[in-house]
Structures are given as C-alpha cells and as structure tokens.
Amino acid sequence: MTVDTLPYTTFYKAKKGIWSWLFTLDHKRIALLYLYAIISFFLVGASLGILMRLELLNPGKDIIEPHTYNQIFTLHGVIMIFLFIIPSIPAIFGNFFLPLMLGTDDVAFPKLNLLSFYLYVIGALFALATLVFGDGPADTGWTFYAPYSVKTGTNVTMSVLAAFILGFSSILTGLNFIVTIHRLRTPGMSFNKMPLFVWSLYATSWIQLLATPVIGITLLMIVAERVFGIGLFDPSIGGDPILYQHLFWIYSHPAVYIMALPAMGVVSEIIPTFAQRTIFGYKAIAYSSMAIAFIGYFVWGHHMFTSGMSGPAAIIFSILTFLVAIPTSIKVFNWLATLYKGSISIETPLLFALAFIFNFLIGGLTGLVNGALAADIHVHDTYFVVGHFHYVMFGGTGFAFFGALHYWFPKIWGRMYNKKVANTAFTLFLIGFNTLYFPMLILGIMGMPRRYYDYLPEFTFWNQISTFGSWITVSSIILMLANLIIAGRKGKRTTDNPWNGITLEWQTKSPPPVENFTKMPELPEGGPYNYPNAKKA
Amino acid sequence: MSDENTVHITSYKEHISTWAALMLLTFMTVAVSVFGAELRTLSVATAMIIATVKATAVGYYFMHIKYDPKLYKWMMGTVLALFVFFMIMLTIDYLTR
Numbered sequence: 001m002t003v004d005t006l007p008y009t010t011f012y013k014a015k016k017g018i019w020s021w022l023f024t025l026d027h028k029r030i031a032l033l034y035l036y037a038i039i040s041f042f043l044v045g046a047s048l049g050i051l052m053r054l055e056l057l058n059p060g061k062d063i064i065e066p067h068t069y070n071q072i073f074t075l076h077g078v079i080m081i082f083l084f085i086i087p088s089i090p091a092i093f094g095n096f097f098l099p100l101m102l103g104t105d106d107v108a109f110p111k112l113n114l115l116s117f118y119l120y121v122i123g124a125l126f127a128l129a130t131l132v133f134g135d136g137p138a139d140t141g142w143t144f145y146a147p148y149s150v151k152t153g154t155n156v157t158m159s160v161l162a163a164f165i166l167g168f169s170s171i172l173t174g175l176n177f178i179v180t181i182h183r184l185r186t187p188g189m190s191f192n193k194m195p196l197f198v199w200s201l202y203a204t205s206w207i208q209l210l211a212t213p214v215i216g217i218t219l220l221m222i223v224a225e226r227v228f229g230i231g232l233f234d235p236s237i238g239g240d241p242i243l244y245q246h247l248f249w250i251y252s253h254p255a256v257y258i259m260a261l262p263a264m265g266v267v268s269e270i271i272p273t274f275a276q277r278t279i280f281g282y283k284a285i286a287y288s289s290m291a292i293a294f295i296g297y298f299v300w301g302h303h304m305f306t307s308g309m310s311g312p313a314a315i316i317f318s319i320l321t322f323l324v325a326i327p328t329s330i331k332v333f334n335w336l337a338t339l340y341k342g343s344i345s346i347e348t349p350l351l352f353a354l355a356f357i358f359n360f361l362i363g364g365l366t367g368l369v370n371g372a373l374a375a376d377i378h379v380h381d382t383y384f385v386v387g388h389f390h391y392v393m394f395g396g397t398g399f400a401f402f403g404a405l406h407y408w409f410p411k412i413w414g415r416m417y418n419k420k421v422a423n424t425a426f427t428l429f430l431i432g433f434n435t436l437y438f439p440m441l442i443l444g445i446m447g448m449p450r451r452y453y454d455y456l457p458e459f460t461f462w463n464q465i466s467t468f469g470s471w472i473t474v475s476s477i478i479l480m481l482a483n484l485i486i487a488g489r490k491g492k493r494t495t496d497n498p499w500n501g502i503t504l505e506w507q508t509k510s511p512p513p514v515e516n517f518t519k520m521p522e523l524p525e526g527g528p529y530n531y532p533n534a535k536k537a
Numbered sequence: 538m539s540d541e542n543t544v545h546i547t548s549y550k551e552h553i554s555t556w557a558a559l560m561l562l563t564f565m566t567v568a569v570s571v572f573g574a575e576l577r578t579l580s581v582a583t584a585m586i587i588a589t590v591k592a593t594a595v596g597y598y599f600m601h602i603k604y605d606p607k608l609y610k611w612m613m614g615t616v617l618a619l620f621v622f623f624m625i626m627l628t629i630d631y632l633t634r
Contacts (some may be wrong), residue, residue, distance in 0.1 A: 297622070310630045310634040316629070
C-alpha cells in the first residue's frame with residue numbers, strides 16, 4: 001500500500017478508551033493532554049490572581065490574611081510561570097504542529113515525549129501538594145530568593161522540587177524538538193525553508209536545553225541549604241545571597257524568551273496567512289529568533305541592579321540589555337511591513353496577533369525603562385515591574401496563546417467556532433487586560449511597592465480600576481473558552497484549510513490522520529510564505 | 538548520507554591514554570586545592586581551567602565529538618563560551634563589589 005491509498009482515520013478515532021490516551025505516543029494526542037492540563041492550571045492560577053485583586057480592592061484587609069496573601073502570590077507565580085506560560089505554546093502547539101509543519105509523522109522520540117508529559121504532571125502535583133502538606137505553600141514569591149527561602153517555615157522544599165521536576169520536562173521537550181528539526185524535515189525543506197514557528201521553537205529548545213539545568217541545580221542547592229545548612233546562600237553561615245540571584249536569573253531571564261519566542265513564532269504564522277502575503281524579511285525574523293535566544297543569556301544581571309551587585313557589573317548588564325531590543329524590534333517592523341499592501345482579512349486570530357504587537361510594544365518599552373540603570377533604581381520592586389511583566393507575558397504570550405488556539409482550532413478539531421462570539425470575547429479581553437494592568441504601571445511610578453498586602457490611601461483609585469479590569473478579563477476568558485468548548489463539540493464542520501494557509505499543516509485533513517498525511521506534502525515553491533494570490537507590490 | 542552512520546572503532550591505547558590524562562588532571566586539581574589554598578582566586582581559576590580541559594577531553598574522545606560535523610563542534614563551543622561569560626561576569630561582580 002502506498003501512502004496515497006492509505007485510508008483516512010482521524011487521530012481521535014484511531015484508538016478508543018482512556019488508556020489509548022494516557023499511554024499514547026501520538027504527538028497530537030500528547031499535545032491535547034498538555035492542552036487540557038495547561039488550561040486547567042491556567043484557570044487555577046487565574047483564580048488566585050482574582051483573589052489577590054479582590055484583596056487589593058481597598059486598603060487594609062478585605063478577604064484574606066497577610067500570610068495567606070503572601071502564599072497566594074507565590075503559588076500564582078509558580079503556577080503561571082512553570083505550569084502555564086513556559087510549557088503553553090511549545091508543549092501544546094509545538095507538539096501538535098512541529099511534525100505537521102515539517103511534513104513528518106511524529107517527533108523524533110515519541111516515548112520521551114510522553115515521559116515529558118508525565119514529568120509535567122508529577123511536577124504540577126508537587127506544586128499543588130504544597131497546599132495540603134506542611135505549613136502550606138511557599139511565601140517567598142516565585143523567585144525563592146535566599147536567605148528568606150532558606151529560613152521560612154512554609155513548604156519551600158516541595159515547591160522547588162516541583163520546579164525541578166518541571167524543568168526536566170522542559171529539557172526533554174527541548175531535546176526532542178531539536179533532534180526532530182535536525183533529522184525529520186521533509187525532503188527539500190532546508191533550514192531556510194522552515195516555517196517561522198519552527199524557527200522559534202528551535203531557538204526556544206536551545207534555551208530549554210542549556211539554561212534549565214542551571215535552575216535545577218540552583219533549586220537543589222536551596223534544598224541542601226535548608227536541610228544541611230551548608231552556607232551557600234545564607235550570609236549568617238558564610239553564604240552569599242547575591243550568588244543565588246545570579247544563578248536564579250541565569251536561567252530565569254533566558255526563560256522569559258522560552259515564554260516569548262514561541263509566541264513570536266505564532267504571530268509570524270498568523271500575519272502572513274491573514275495578509276495573504278509573503279512575509280517581509282523571512283531570514284531577518286528567523287535569525288532574530290536565534291539572536292534573541294543568544295543575547296538573552298547575557299542580560300540576567302538587569303534583575304539585580306539594586307541587589308548589591310557591583311557597579312561595573314551593573315553597567316555592563318545594562319548595556320547588554322539594550323542589545324536585546326534590536327532583534328525584537330526587527331520582528332515588529334517585519335510584521336508590520338508584511339501587512340503593508342496585503343489582502344488583509346480581519347479574523348479572530350489576526351486580532352489576537354495585532355493585540356500581541358500592541359501589548360508587547362508596551363511591555364517591551366517599559367522593559368527598557370527597567371533596563372536603564374538609573375531609572376530602574378526608582379521603579380525596581382514597584383508595581384511598574386508587575387505591570388511590565390504582565391504586559392510581556394500575558395499581553396504578549398497569553399494573547400499569542402489564545403491567538404494560536406483560534407488559528408489552529410479548525411485544524412485540531414475540524415470544526416469552526418462562532419466568530420462573532422470569538423470577536424466579542426477578544427474585544428472584552430483586550431479592554432479588560434489593559435484596564436487590569438495599565439494602572440499597575442501608574443501605581444509603580446507613584447511608588448507603590450510590589451508584593452505588599454496593604455497600601456496607602458492615595459493608591460486606592462488605581463487599585464480599584466485594576467480590580468475592575470480583572471473582572472472584565474475573567475468574564476472574557478470564560479466567554480472565549482465556552483465558545484471554543486461548544487465549537488469543539490457541536491461547531492460547524494469546516495474545510496481542511498479555512499484560512500488559505502500554505503504551510504504544510506494546511507495540506508492535510510482536519511483533524512489530521514494518525515500518520516499526519518495521507519499523501520506526501522508538497523513544499524510551496526519559493527518558500528513557506530510565497531502566497532500564490534499575493535498582490536505584487 | 539555521509540559519515541552519519543559510520544561506526545568509529547577507537548583503539549584501547551586512545552581510551553586508556555585519555556583515562557590516564559583525566560586521572561592525572563584530577564590529581565592536579567586536588568593538589569592545587571590542598572597545597573595552593575593560599576593562592577585563593579588563582580587556585581579556583583586553576584581548578585576551573587583543569588575542569589574545562591577534562592570536559593573537553595571527555596567530549597572530544599569519549600563522546601566522539603572529534604568525528605562529528607563542524608556544526609556540533611560549534612554548538613559545544615557556544616555552550617562553553619556561555620559558561621565562560623557567566624564565570625567572567627561573576628568574577629567582575631565579586632572583584633569590584
């Protein structure tokens with residue numbers, strides 16, 4: 001039997017029963033397992049965020065005690081960083097679409113892929129178990145800064161072990177993707193003919209592989225310090241707390257790019273598809289992903305300007321930080337240039353991509369304020385940083401994640417969602433998001449410190465606006481997810497290629513068959529974004 | 538395909554020589570830490586340099602990087618360069634704090 005005559009059975013129907021899902025080696029099923037798990041943890045993290053905003057509605061106590069507040073913002077951070085943003089796009093859409101975009105039938109190591117998923121689940125269980133074991137979740141913040149993390153009586157050990165296990169999941173996924181990209185590209189697909197989402201996953205995977213082991217060891221050092229009192233970070237027994245910050249941020253700054261780069265890859269897919277136009281500056285976008293991944297290693301010290309690090313080191317890190325802005329802005333300029341003279345169709349995924357650019361621009365520019373040594377001394381550890389971070393992570397990666405969900409939804413489920421409801425949810429989401437986080441930038445400049453349970457009366461107005469924004473945001477997310485869930489079950493059947501995309505995943509059936517393609521996919525002539533009906537400028 | 542599936546049989550002599558060199562370097566590390574403790578920063582730097590040479594020897598001979606395409610050598614070199622940068626920045630911070 002040749003590949004042309006293979007019968008078509010979707011990957012949903014190929015095997016039945018719970019065990020066929022729990023022990024599947026199919027990258028598409030593993031991607032969906034990740035999807036359901038990650039969305040669940042996102043909802044838990046979002047609920048904790050809503051609780052925090054409710055507490056901050058008025059000065060003084062509203063609904064929770066100060067100690068509980070400290071634990072909630074720590075757990076919110078751990079869940080959102082390690083269980084949602086880091087794995088979200090690579091583990092779900094990377095797993096599902098990397099082999100499809102490369103024109104192959106699976107990732108290089110399917111069993112390792114399943115192991116990565118179970119490591120993720122075990123790590124997640126460790127994080128959630130801190131709620132019921134010992135003295136409750138850690139109250140250190142997601143950064144676990146020493147020496148407090150060494151001395152606090154809360155369940156730091158279990159929290160850092162959760163992050164340690166999740167790190168292994170991340171490393172194995174990165175390794176799997178690198179080998180898949182090097183070895184399993186369809187014949188004729190050179191590196192410079194790969195889709196830009198694949199490029200972004202490639203850059204991300206290298207960061208996962210090289211940076212994550214550092215945080216693994218560092219977190220084990222925290223456990224060793226707590227159990228044996230070695231004197232690594234605790235100054236009272238000869239340790240250096242700034243060394244902990246160095247080691248932590250050597251991973252955690254590149255980790256910001258683990259979160260952001262796949263999002264940029266998603267935007268690079270959505271924009272040419274909905275502009276029906278060849279992407280402007282393909283190589284510039286592709287290589288800027290690698291440049292961001294590379295330069296991202298050299299800037300960790302900008303998180304430590306006020307920590308007591310030396311002046312010369314701070315100056316060097318500040319200069320290096322500004323270099324990261326260059327490849328990032330190369331991408332933004334190229335996306336905008338792609339839209340120019342395109343046949344633009346305003347669909348929900350494109351709206352999310354445009355919102356990504358808007359939010360990421362605010363997040364990026366406020367990042368430059370933090371990166372400037374003198375300005376950072378004023379805004380460090382204020383709500384300005386919280387606002388900046390959420391603009392980059394939630395406004396950037398979060399919007400790209402939901403954009404990707406709407407973009408590839410018809411391919412994954414073979415059905416289309418209600419576009420009017422999707423656009424309404426998007427509009428509410430954008431308004432709610434900016435109402436929630438822009439006041440934080442103002443509060444930070446006014447001088448409100450981050451992680452504080454209580455605040456002065458002059459901060460009340462903007463805190464209340466922010467909390468009001470959180471209600472709009474959560475309503476929009478509920479509406480969006482309800483629309484997608486209903487569409488997944490009862491949505492109108494759609495064609496295999498409803499957006500007229502030309503990357504290889506659009507050449508197969510929706511939903512795809514187990515082996516991904518019923519016939520050999522054909523590479524588009526002239527590169528992955530050479531749209532045949534594009535207007536000639 | 539080029540030499541991707543080629544089996545490389547290396548001699549016992551090469552294996553044993555590499556092992557002996559690694560053992561010698563290990564003794565050197567211990568000796569520097571014991572007898573050169575008063576050198577402080579210099580003794581740490583010496584230990585790091587020796588460790589780098591050992592890691593390179595393991596990668597090159599035992600892990601067969603010497604047979605791999607240039608790309609993999611570049612990858613290994615990049616990783617090493619990142620680590621060196623990390624150590625340089627840490628040292629700058631400590632010496633100028």
